[in-house]
Amino acid sequence: MAKPKVGIFGIxxxxxxxxxxxxxxxxxxxxxxxxxxRSFHTALSENDEKCDLDIAFVEGAVVQPEEEILLKxxxxxSRLLIALGTCAVWGxxxxxxxxxxxxxxxxxIYGPAGKIFESIPAQPLCxxxxxxxSISGCPIEKEQFLQAVASLVHGDIPILPKYAxxxxxxxxxxxxxxxxxxxxxxxxxxxxxxxxxxxxxxxPCSGCRxxxxxxxxxxxxxxxxxxxxxxxxxxxxxxxxxxxxxxxxTYFAKRGRE
Amino acid sequence: MKKSVVVNHLCRIEGHGGINVAIxxxxxxxxxxxxxEGTRFLEALVVGRSYNEIPPILSRICAxxxxxxxxxxxMAVEDAFDTKISxxxxxxRELLVQGGNIESHALHIFCLAVPDFLGYSGAFTLATDHPxxxxxxxxxxxxxxxxxxxxxxxxVHPVNAVLGGFGKVPTKETLLRVKEELIxxxxxxxxxxxxxxxxxxxxxxxxxxxxAALGSSAQEYSLFxxxxxxxxxxxxxxxSYKELCNETVIPHSHAKHSYFKGRPFMVGALARxxxxxHKLKFEAKRTKEKxxxxxxxxxxxxxxxxxxxxxxxxxxxxxxxxxxxxxxGIKDEKPVKIKPKxxxxxxxxxxxxxxxxxxxxxxKEGRLTRADVITPTAQNxxxxxKDFRASAxxxxxxxxxxxxAKLEMVARAYDPCISCSVHLVRLTPKRTTLPLR
Numbered sequence: 001m002a003k004p005k006v007g008i009f010g011i012x013x014x015x016x017x018x019x020x021x022x023x024x025x026x027x028x029x030x031x032x033x034x035x036x037x038r039s040f041h042t043a044l045s046e047n048d049e050k051c052d053l054d055i056a057f058v059e060g061a062v063v064q065p066e067e068e069i070l071l072k073x074x075x076x077x078s079r080l081l082i083a084l085g086t087c088a089v090w091g092x093x094x095x096x097x098x099x100x101x102x103x104x105x106x107x108x109i110y111g112p113a114g115k116i117f118e119s120i121p122a123q124p125l126c127x128x129x130x131x132x133x134s135i136s137g138c139p140i141e142k143e144q145f146l147q148a149v150a151s152l153v154h155g156d157i158p159i160l161p162k163y164a165x166x167x168x169x170x171x172x173x174x175x176x177x178x179x180x181x182x183x184x185x186x187x188x189x190x191x192x193x194x195x196x197x198x199x200x201x202x203x204p205c206s207g208c209r210x211x212x213x214x215x216x217x218x219x220x221x222x223x224x225x226x227x228x229x230x231x232x233x234x235x236x237x238x239x240x241x242x243x244x245x246x247x248x249x250t251y252f253a254k255r256g257r258e
Numbered sequence: 259m260k261k262s263v264v265v266n267h268l269c270r271i272e273g274h275g276g277i278n279v280a281i282x283x284x285x286x287x288x289x290x291x292x293x294x295e296g297t298r299f300l301e302a303l304v305v306g307r308s309y310n311e312i313p314p315i316l317s318r319i320c321a322x323x324x325x326x327x328x329x330x331x332x333m334a335v336e337d338a339f340d341t342k343i344s345x346x347x348x349x350x351r352e353l354l355v356q357g358g359n360i361e362s363h364a365l366h367i368f369c370l371a372v373p374d375f376l377g378y379s380g381a382f383t384l385a386t387d388h389p390x391x392x393x394x395x396x397x398x399x400x401x402x403x404x405x406x407x408x409x410x411x412x413x414v415h416p417v418n419a420v421l422g423g424f425g426k427v428p429t430k431e432t433l434l435r436v437k438e439e440l441i442x443x444x445x446x447x448x449x450x451x452x453x454x455x456x457x458x459x460x461x462x463x464x465x466x467x468x469x470a471a472l473g474s475s476a477q478e479y480s481l482f483x484x485x486x487x488x489x490x491x492x493x494x495x496x497x498s499y500k501e502l503c504n505e506t507v508i509p510h511s512h513a514k515h516s517y518f519k520g521r522p523f524m525v526g527a528l529a530r531x532x533x534x535x536h537k538l539k540f541e542a543k544r545t546k547e548k549x550x551x552x553x554x555x556x557x558x559x560x561x562x563x564x565x566x567x568x569x570x571x572x573x574x575x576x577x578x579x580x581x582x583x584x585x586x587g588i589k590d591e592k593p594v595k596i597k598p599k600x601x602x603x604x605x606x607x608x609x610x611x612x613x614x615x616x617x618x619x620x621x622k623e624g625r626l627t628r629a630d631v632i633t634p635t636a637q638n639x640x641x642x643x644k645d646f647r648a649s650a651x652x653x654x655x656x657x658x659x660x661x662x663a664k665l666e667m668v669a670r671a672y673d674p675c676i677s678c679s680v681h682l683v684r685l686t687p688k689r690t691t692l693p694l695r
Contacts, residue, residue, distance in 0.1 A: 023399075023403055
């Protein structure tokens, strides 16, 4: 079987996902044996910018109009498009205050120099193109990327956890930071796959992987209010990584109507 | 006669940038380092957030330097609230920063920069002819990540380093295991140094340079310091960082550039070795002699050499820190309690690419009213263009493709980190399409 032709692309973000791929030091040379990497600008000088691709891995959020065009070009030439990381899947930290006008932000930070470029509210890839598969995380977990590559070269769609970070945390028998220690923990509504990484360091979950399917956001907020957090602080935390996510948008829309 | 070099998308660097150089009638008419990375406005978006939310959000400015962004951010918040942290916390934080330095330098030297000196398109092709060197490079990179994972809980965007201390203090056994790996890594690094020593460093990019780095009265080489020192003999307090990073809008490139007393300056490994290299000890000192950086250099291509020296330094220093921690006896400390108050806090640490500043103002509840982050690449942009000009003037008669390759080498030698730089640097005028990346 021919090696799948692969492109690894970054739109706007911190390049965290590309760095995690390069952090697979032990597997990097094996990955090269099973994937035909045609484009990976962060690591290679010779990149094929036109060829058809079997798989495009795309990290980062769309924050300028030109990036929408670029993303659509990548989509057109790829059989599968895979969103890598929280920015690509949910919008990420740049999307935390999309209601604030970009013109105002440009003026605040750049002054008159801001007039020369365009900026749009940060959006995940799925706002513009069909995304075949998503691996979230800020950054992604190395193992999930490697498992996904293994599945894809065998022609399978990868299987990722659909349960919450909370489930993984309980399996690890950690003390509950939310109920027992009163921490601002988003573990119950955040999708797992990180093996409750932060919780095992006694750090509450900040929701960096985005919401789990059927997340009960309203009930999480009620618990946090009971623990003494202000609605403002809870909302800020909810908006930090995945503000454009449907579960959160629905929650905030309902909240707005009350 | 007109000649131009346009690199739409510079490869083997972090982020999205390009080069634009025009030569007319044998003279360099224009040099630009283009930045077309999208803007995330993170400093404006964190306004109103509570102090404890700031470090984890602002570490997302950059993945490669996320450890040093986190530590600098924690130090700036603690500076604003006059929080005193324990010596153990200081040592663990330094260890985390050294781990980041090891990872970043190993990545840049072996995967991104060295292929230039030997004419390869990247580490993957370099590996076919130099498998051992690439293997050592990847091993050292992994070791830097092991240090960051052990102390920070994650290689990219550490979770365990928090205000006042650490979520969980690593055990003595864990630290000693890392020490064993560091000892082995140091041996490997010294083998790789022989390879680095065999590389011929071209001199086409030489040009008078002012260097800047953190300094202190301490006898030891360090990535921390209490003032900013310049090769011109000047020095400034960290709190007056605005004077050094006096960002100016440059009409030709539409980018903000940093100048000190009207001149561009360079920050990074080469600046540190030039300013503080005399303080190096042990193998790092011998490496500096071996790689020929005992005498002053004004050649940016030596930044790769300086990174190799620092790689050895950071490995040795990490071993030292673990010894010191173990000798003091590791205490299972809880983070110091933070008492927010109105005020301003500023901190600076030497990131792999140079001095990084975070400065915040808080109201009396500890909500952020202003954030200012000055990254090394933002400070270096004016100097990069100075070096482009010096190189292009020397290479004016070369064919375009060779000129282009050499200018790319100059840009890459800085190890630019565009995700970092973009928050305050702009920017190429609007383009209708972006080069592929």
